[in-house]
Structure formats: structure tokens, C-alpha cells
Amino acid sequence: MGKLDGRVVIVTGGARGQGEAEARLFAAEGARVVVGDVLDDQGEALADDLGERARYVHLDVGSEDDWRAAVAAARDAFGKVDGLVNNAGILRFNELVKTPLEEFEEVVRVNQTGAFLGIKAVAPHIGDAGGGTIVNTSSYTGLTGMAYVGAYSATKHAVVGLTRVAALELAPRGIRVNAICPGAVDTAMSNPARLDPAADAEAAARGLDALYRKLVPLGRAGTPEEVARLALFLTAEEDSAYITGQPFVIDGGWLAGVAPI
């Protein structure tokens, strides 16, 4: 018996990183999973690897048309949708006063508008299926500030607000809505050198490891699989049936306060 037997869940940004870990774990727990992303080759390869219980759809989360097509594809393949993980996101580093408007709006489009459109497109179908769950992906920078990620932090604060409002409005339809707020997680987002063939990704990883040893009470970055376990907890009825409208921090203690030096 898997924790998600009989469930059908759309995972956005599911081609790599935390979304990939969520798709793999959810499928292992019995769900049928629709992986949406703009990285078509990686998304297709993941769906092939997961076999009959998975489908890949091209889903730019900022496009309402793509959302409509993704929901239709999920229903065609598996008959219903009763879960959503709004995971897709992008990060841009910049000083606020030097951030071009286009860059700010690009981050809002994916992180904030994308989560809004996902809720808008999928929640009615989850309600029709008799209820289910939405897990949004905020960040610890959705609960506190961090220099040089102003656009990102603003959108991640917005995701917490969306989560609370959606939980209030959707509870009568049996839909629980929560948010996960990861700290530093070892993916391409936190170590972009992993995507750059010209960069020394291992040296960059060693530098980041040294940083997290100092900054994070548990002394390391999190893994995508650890974040996926929290998303599973918030999606599985048996674990979290009485939880809705909440942000959940998973950050190795970084936000707890000032650690001893």
C-alpha cells in the first residue's frame, strides 16, 4: 500500500531538482503523476523512466493555455486530477535598485503568477474529484528577507499569501492547501555551476558546503529527496488530513535564530 494509491498529481517544474524528486517519490507511493515543465527532453526522459504511471506535458506555468492543456492531458490519461504540487520556480540575483523591470516581472510570472494560475486551473477539478491537496513552493525567503534576491523573495512571500487565501476558499470543496519553505537545497538552482560545463561544479559545491557548515545549524544543505518527503506528508491524507493554510519550513534550522559562532 502506497500513501498515494489512487491519487493523480500534477507536479510543475518536475523535470529536475525538487520537482523530479517529488515526482519519483509520489510515483513510488502509488500516485499517477503528470510532470509539467519547459525542459521537454528531461521531462520526457523522467516520464519514460517512471513508466505507465507517469506522463510528461509541456507546461509553462505562466501560460493559462498551457495549464488548460495540462489538466486536459491529465484527465485524458488518468481520468481525474486530485493533487497539485506548484514547484516550478526561477531565481535571479540582483540588487533591488539595479533590477530591470523585465527581470522582476519574469520572476513574478513564473513564481507567483504560475502558482496562481495553477490553483485557478486545477482546483475546480480537484473539487470535482471529491477533494485533494495543493502544495505550493515558497522558500525561507518567503518568510524573511535576503539581500540580492528581492524579486524572488517578494514572489515567495506572495506564495504564502496565496496559500492562506486558497486554503480558506477551497476548504469547503475538500481541498487542503499548504506551502513548503525550503532553505538551501542541493539543486541546480542553489549551485548553477552544475549546469555550466565550463564551470568547476565540484569546487563550487565545496564552497557552498563550507558556507552551509557555518550558516545552517544542521551544517549542510538539504537534499531534494528530503523536500519531497515534506511534500508527500502534505499530500497524503493519512498524514496531514487536519492541516491546511500553513507554510512549513525545511531549512536545517537556518531560520530558527542566530547560531553560536
Ligand code: NAD
Ligand atoms: P531547479 O532550477 O532545479 O528546478 C526548477 C524547475 O522549474 C526546472 O525544472 C525548471 O525548468 C522549471 N521551470 C522554470 N521555469 C518554468 C516555467 N515557466 N514553467 C514550468 N517550469 C519551469 O530548482 P529547484 O531547487 O528544484 O527549485 C524547485 C522549487 O523550490 C522552486 O520553486 C524554488 O524557488 C524552490 N526553492 C528552492 C530552493 C533551493 O535552495 N534549491 C530553496 C527554496 C525554494
